[in-house]
Structure formats: structure tokens, C-alpha cells
Amino acid sequence: MRIDQDSDVPPYEQVRLHFAQAIAARELPVGAKLPTVRALAADLGLAVNTVARAYRELEEAGLVETRGRAGTVVSAAGDRGRERVVRAARAYAATATEVGLTADEALEIIRAALMV
Known part of the structure; x- marks a missing residue:
């Protein structure tokens, strides 16, 4: 995943869209574990809160679920x-x-x- 800093699309939305599309295309199957918020933020050069917002919106849409220490995984609800x-x-x-x-x-x- 790459973030286009010159895009009109905010970075959190780019992250959310990337995962939403990967889930819809079944590139990420049910149960697949997403990177931790901190790890993904570091990899992409983003603030932790930016990635956390993307994950929160994915969870609100029912595409992922957070399982505490087990991390964030693709939800069967998606x-x-x-x-x-x-x-x-x-x-x-x-x-x-x-x-x-x-x-x-x-x-x-x-x-x-x-x-x-």
C-alpha cells in the first residue's frame, strides 16, 4: 500500500479504501489479520491516529473486528x-x-x- 500525499483524498481514507477494496475483492479473506495500527502507521509514515481512524471506520462498516490483544481481523460480517x-x-x-x-x-x- 502506498499513500499519495499529493492526492485530494485524505490519508486515512486512502488506507480505509485500500483495505475495503482488498476485502471486497477477497484478497483479504475472512479471519486475515491486519497489521497493527502502530506498525502500519510507521510503515506508511503516517500518524497513529490517522491509521486508527481508518481502522475505526472499517470496523463501523462491519468489514473488520478488533479482538483486543489478538488484533484486527477481517470480519465474516463483511x-x-x-x-x-x-x-x-x-x-x-x-x-x-x-x-x-x-x-x-x-x-x-x-x-x-x-x-x-
Whole structure:
């Protein structure tokens, strides 16, 4: 992972996004242990609080869980969340088809919704 100091995206968000994408892509499987906050902060040249904020937001989203001294690991809840999104996407696709939207129109609606 690399932090782009020139990016408009704050460093904590870059960290959060990196892990969220890796979890979504299943590059980090359920139970995978994340580096400690202090170790990752040192590796990336960031403040401990910056990495802690990213981890806190990942935990609030249900993607990871902190197990005290055992550290922070990828949560099974994140996998279930992905399954919920897949089910919702299938339902949306069925509705979009039913009302006669083209694939491009349906995708444009999703893109707009994600920008909120």
C-alpha cells in the first residue's frame, strides 16, 4: 500500500479504501489479520491516529473486528454484507429490466446513487 500525499483524498481514507477494496475483492479473506495500527502507521509514515481512524471506520462498516490483544481481523460480517449487496443488485437488475431500462440507464442510476 502506498499513500499519495499529493492526492485530494485524505490519508486515512486512502488506507480505509485500500483495505475495503482488498476485502471486497477477497484478497483479504475472512479471519486475515491486519497489521497493527502502530506498525502500519510507521510503515506508511503516517500518524497513529490517522491509521486508527481508518481502522475505526472499517470496523463501523462491519468489514473488520478488533479482538483486543489478538488484533484486527477481517470480519465474516463483511462477507455477509457483500452477499446482501449481490442480492440487492440482482433485485435492482430485475426491476430495471421489468420497467424497460437499458443496461446503460440502470448503471447510470447506480453511479448517481453511489455519488451521494
